[in-house]
Amino acid sequence: MENKDGLNEVSHNWKQKLSGLKLNKKFTLVISFLVILPISVMAGILFYNMEENVIRENRNYMQYTMERNKDNLWENIGSVTMTTQFFLKDTPLLQMLVQAARQERPDTGELMEFYHSDVASLERLVNNNTLLYGVRVYAVNDSVQEMMPILYSRSRMERMEWAGEEDYTGWHFDYRDRLFDNRDGKRIASLVTEIEDYENGRIGVIETAVTMENLLPPLYEDIRDEWSCFVSEEGNLYFGDNGQENSEEFVRLKMEEGFGKDGIYTVYTRQGGEHLIVSYLYIREMRGTLLSVKNITENVRYVYRMRNSFVAAMLVLAVGLAFFVNFIVTRLLGQFYDILKSIRVIQKGDLGIRVQNCGNDEMGELGTQINKMLDRIGRLMKENIDREVLAKNSQIRALQNQINAHFIYNVLESVKMMAEIDEEYAISDAVTSLGILLRYSMKWVSGNVTVGEEIEYVRNYLLLMNLRFDYEIYLSLNIPEEVFRQEIPKMSLQPIVENAIYHGIEELAEDTNIYIKGILKDGDCILEISDAGKGMDADTLERLKRKMAGGIETGGGTGDGIGLKNVQDRIRMSFGEKYGIDIASKAGCYTKVTLRVPVRQSGWEV
Numbered sequence: 001m002e003n004k005d006g007l008n009e010v011s012h013n014w015k016q017k018l019s020g021l022k023l024n025k026k027f028t029l030v031i032s033f034l035v036i037l038p039i040s041v042m043a044g045i046l047f048y049n050m051e052e053n054v055i056r057e058n059r060n061y062m063q064y065t066m067e068r069n070k071d072n073l074w075e076n077i078g079s080v081t082m083t084t085q086f087f088l089k090d091t092p093l094l095q096m097l098v099q100a101a102r103q104e105r106p107d108t109g110e111l112m113e114f115y116h117s118d119v120a121s122l123e124r125l126v127n128n129n130t131l132l133y134g135v136r137v138y139a140v141n142d143s144v145q146e147m148m149p150i151l152y153s154r155s156r157m158e159r160m161e162w163a164g165e166e167d168y169t170g171w172h173f174d175y176r177d178r179l180f181d182n183r184d185g186k187r188i189a190s191l192v193t194e195i196e197d198y199e200n201g202r203i204g205v206i207e208t209a210v211t212m213e214n215l216l217p218p219l220y221e222d223i224r225d226e227w228s229c230f231v232s233e234e235g236n237l238y239f240g241d242n243g244q245e246n247s248e249e250f251v252r253l254k255m256e257e258g259f260g261k262d263g264i265y266t267v268y269t270r271q272g273g274e275h276l277i278v279s280y281l282y283i284r285e286m287r288g289t290l291l292s293v294k295n296i297t298e299n300v301r302y303v304y305r306m307r308n309s310f311v312a313a314m315l316v317l318a319v320g321l322a323f324f325v326n327f328i329v330t331r332l333l334g335q336f337y338d339i340l341k342s343i344r345v346i347q348k349g350d351l352g353i354r355v356q357n358c359g360n361d362e363m364g365e366l367g368t369q370i371n372k373m374l375d376r377i378g379r380l381m382k383e384n385i386d387r388e389v390l391a392k393n394s395q396i397r398a399l400q401n402q403i404n405a406h407f408i409y410n411v412l413e414s415v416k417m418m419a420e421i422d423e424e425y426a427i428s429d430a431v432t433s434l435g436i437l438l439r440y441s442m443k444w445v446s447g448n449v450t451v452g453e454e455i456e457y458v459r460n461y462l463l464l465m466n467l468r469f470d471y472e473i474y475l476s477l478n479i480p481e482e483v484f485r486q487e488i489p490k491m492s493l494q495p496i497v498e499n500a501i502y503h504g505i506e507e508l509a510e511d512t513n514i515y516i517k518g519i520l521k522d523g524d525c526i527l528e529i530s531d532a533g534k535g536m537d538a539d540t541l542e543r544l545k546r547k548m549a550g551g552i553e554t555g556g557g558t559g560d561g562i563g564l565k566n567v568q569d570r571i572r573m574s575f576g577e578k579y580g581i582d583i584a585s586k587a588g589c590y591t592k593v594t595l596r597v598p599v600r601q602s603g604w605e606v
Helices: 002-019 021-086 091-101 106-127 243-258 297-347 362-401 407-422 425-442 451-465 493-504 537-549 562-575
Strands: 132-139 169-174 187-197 201-210 226-231 236-238 264-271 274-281 290-297 473-478 512-521 526-530 581-586 590-598
Touching: 021 106, 021 132, 021 187, 021 201, 021 264, 021 274, 021 290, 091 106, 091 187, 091 201, 106 132, 169 537, 187 493, 226 362, 243 297, 274 512, 290 407, 290 526, 297 362, 451 473, 493 512, 493 526, 493 562, 493 590, 537 562, 562 581, 562 590
Parallel strands: 473 512
Antiparallel strands: 132 201, 169 187, 187 201, 226 236, 226 290, 264 274, 274 290, 512 526, 526 590, 581 590
C-alpha cells in the first residue's frame, strides 16, 4: 500500500512539474520524444536482428562444417574397418598365426613363400591406402617369425600403451608408436581387433593404425577462432594442434549437454564473457563425440560497438535537436502570444483591434487571416439576411429547373410497355438498353467500377448501335472470372469500342466482331480490345500516340483522339503513370487497344 501511495505521489509531482513548464519547453519535449522514440525502437530491433543474424550465420556455418566432417570421418572409419576385415579373412596369415599358437615351426621354404607372396601383398595393400599409418598383426606368443611391417611377436605388442588394458579391443586414441625402442613414435589412433580361431581360440591381435591427424582432421585445422576436441565415452579429452587444453573444464561442462545425442547438435552459448557456437557429432563406432567450437565474440562485439556508437550519436543528436526545436518553437510562439492577446481583446467586443507584425509563415498567415476575418465580420453581419434570402431563392429555382431522373425512367418504362403491347419487341429491347445506359451514365459512382459492369454497359451500347446499321457487330469475350471483378475507371471501355466502330468498322459496312480479352500477368490486369476494321497506317498511329501523350494538342472534335486521351488520363490519375492504354494497328487489317491497370479487385487486393 505504501509503495502504491509513493508511486502516486511521484506521478503527481511529475504532472505538476510538466504543467509548470512553458509551452515552448513542452513542445520541445514532445517533439524530441516523438522523434527519438521510434528511432530508438527501430535501432533496437535492427541491432538485435544483426546480432541474431551473426549467431544464425555462424551456427549454420558450424552445422555445415560438422556435416562435412561427418562424411570424412565415416569414410575414414569405413576404410579402417574394411582393412581389418580383409586381414581377418587372409587364410595364409591365419594359418601362420595358428602354427605360432601351437608353437609349430614352419620350414624355411614355407616362411619364404609366405613372406614373398602374402606379406608382400598385404604390405602393398597398406601402402596403397594413404590414410593408413600401418597394420600390425601380433601373435599370441613369441614363437612366430616376425615379418615387418606386418607380422610381430607378442613381446612387441606389449610395448604398446594399450596392451596393458584389461580389454584392449576397440579404438585407442592419441598414443605413441613404441613398437621399436629406438623410435620416439608418432601420435596415432588405431582399431584393435582380436583374431579368433574355432579350434585354438585367440590366435592373434590386429592393430589397424592411422595418425590422429588423418583420422580426426578437425583437431588439426588451423582456422582462426575455431578449435576442436574429441571426447571418448570414458571421459578422455583429445586435443590437436588447434586445441585449447585450458578449456578442459568448458568441454566437460558442455559434454553434459550434448554427449551421446545422435546426429549433429549445434548450439549458441556464452562462457566467461565469450560468445561461442558449439557443435557436437556423436560417433557411435568410435564411442566418442567430436566437439567443435567457434568463437564469435569479435563478431558480436562489433555489433555492440556499432550499437554503442549509434547510441552516442543519438544522444548528441537529441541534444542538438532539443536546442533547435526550442529555438524554432520559441520564435513561433512569439507570434502566437501576440495573436492570443488580440483574440482576448476581440472577445471583449472590440472589433477594431488588428494583429500587428504578421510574418510570412503559418503564424503570420493566421494573423493575416484574423485581420481579414475582422474586416469581413462587419460586412457578413450586414449581408447575412440578404444571403439567406438569396440562398432560399436559389433553392427554389434549382427545384424548378431540376430534371427528375425517375420521371425519365418511368417514361421509358411506359414506352417499353407500349412496344410490348404492340409486339414491337425490338423497340422494347432498345428502350430497355437505353434505360440501362441512362441509369449507368447518370448514376454517381465514387471511385471505380468493375470490368463486369463496364462489359454490361458495352453490351447495351452495341445493342443500340446495331439498330442503326444494316450489318451486325458482335461482341466476343475471352475474360476469366476474376477479371470481371477487376476495378477500372467508369466509362473506360465504351470510348474504345466507340472508336473501333466509327473509325474502323463503319466504313466497311459488314458483319464483324469486336474482341475483348482479359489477362492477369505479373500483378497487372490487361484488357485487349481488338477489331478487324480498316486499321491505321504508321504515320496516323504515331500521330495518335503523340496526342495521347500530350505531345500534340487535341482539338476536342470527333476523331481527334480526345476520347482515348481522356481514358488514358483517368487511368493514370487512378493508378499511376506506369498504367494506361497502348495502341497497335495495321492498315487494312486490325486495330488493338491494350488497357493495363494494377490487379485490384473488389474486397481484396493483390
